[in-house]
Amino acid sequence: MKKRYVIGIDAGGTKVAYGLFNDEGKIIDRIEHATDAEADGPGFSDTLIENTKALMTKNNQSFEQLDGVGIGMPSYIKNNTGYVFITSAMPQIKDFAMRDYLEARLPTRIVLDNDANTAALAEYRHGAGRGTRHMVYIVVGTGLGSGIIIDGKVFSGSYGAAGECGHMLATPNEGLLCGCDNKGCFMSYVSGRLLPEHVKLGMENGIDSILTPETANGIQLIKAYKKGDMLAQKIIEQIAHNLAWCVFNIYQLLNIDTFVFGGGYTGMCDILFDRVREKFGNLNHIPFPVHFKMAELKEDIGIIGAAEYIKEVL
Numbered sequence: 001m002k003k004r005y006v007i008g009i010d011a012g013g014t015k016v017a018y019g020l021f022n023d024e025g026k027i028i029d030r031i032e033h034a035t036d037a038e039a040d041g042p043g044f045s046d047t048l049i050e051n052t053k054a055l056m057t058k059n060n061q062s063f064e065q066l067d068g069v070g071i072g073m074p075s076y077i078k079n080n081t082g083y084v085f086i087t088s089a090m091p092q093i094k095d096f097a098m099r100d101y102l103e104a105r106l107p108t109r110i111v112l113d114n115d116a117n118t119a120a121l122a123e124y125r126h127g128a129g130r131g132t133r134h135m136v137y138i139v140v141g142t143g144l145g146s147g148i149i150i151d152g153k154v155f156s157g158s159y160g161a162a163g164e165c166g167h168m169l170a171t172p173n174e175g176l177l178c179g180c181d182n183k184g185c186f187m188s189y190v191s192g193r194l195l196p197e198h199v200k201l202g203m204e205n206g207i208d209s210i211l212t213p214e215t216a217n218g219i220q221l222i223k224a225y226k227k228g229d230m231l232a233q234k235i236i237e238q239i240a241h242n243l244a245w246c247v248f249n250i251y252q253l254l255n256i257d258t259f260v261f262g263g264g265y266t267g268m269c270d271i272l273f274d275r276v277r278e279k280f281g282n283l284n285h286i287p288f289p290v291h292f293k294m295a296e297l298k299e300d301i302g303i304i305g306a307a308e309y310i311k312e313v314l
Ligand SMILES: [Zn+2]
Pocket: 166, 167, 168, 178, 179, 180, 181, 182, 185, 186, 187, 188
């Protein structure tokens, strides 16, 4: 029997979204639930199994019709093994053979990869990267990471963790300590996760602000910026130049001409990304075009990418 459906799962730190797709790639149905950030590998997997079954039942479909389940999650997953080393936002999901666990309990193929890679694939095939040959997707918001597409394929490196541009070092051994255990990586300057720390530092240095470490987030940062807040301006400048340096370094290394930006900070489009573009331009002395685009797929990017990933490993 021809298998007619796939399920794409976007397992993020806040919510887990499931999309049921038909063989034309159209979304038939979707469900979601809040993420249990304390769940361990088996517990989290059991929830995925339960909801996958519920989505099939809800649509009166049997597993014989299902060609595979793709999962994108904020994890370091070893190439081609489905083995999860570590997961940001869900720290208990680590050192876990997640694909094996799921395949033993669901009668279908399981593929999983880092969510920046699945999102990159989604934008490449259905979003802002359509028609390009190579593309880098950069996700900037709570964290900073990327997914690299070379000749239409996700490039994941020798061990599965290519694209971790957020942990490239801007000021080695200086600055704030990141979850990668180094000080001064690009993520430590750019990510929303460390924004409260930068607010605290600014206040300690005597810069007046309406921001507070307790309430600082991307939305508050923009509000403060628009009111002319000095600290908000300084922080946005810091985010912009570090992001520009990061993108410039990637461009120098890979010479890929299309950068697609996604994640929470894209809400600051004109304020942040115009500066990034300008600062990148100041560094780039070669007159070939480099395209900066905003991701097009919005909230479905994760489930679309996870579903597309199934085709990658056919
Ligand atoms: Zn880092």
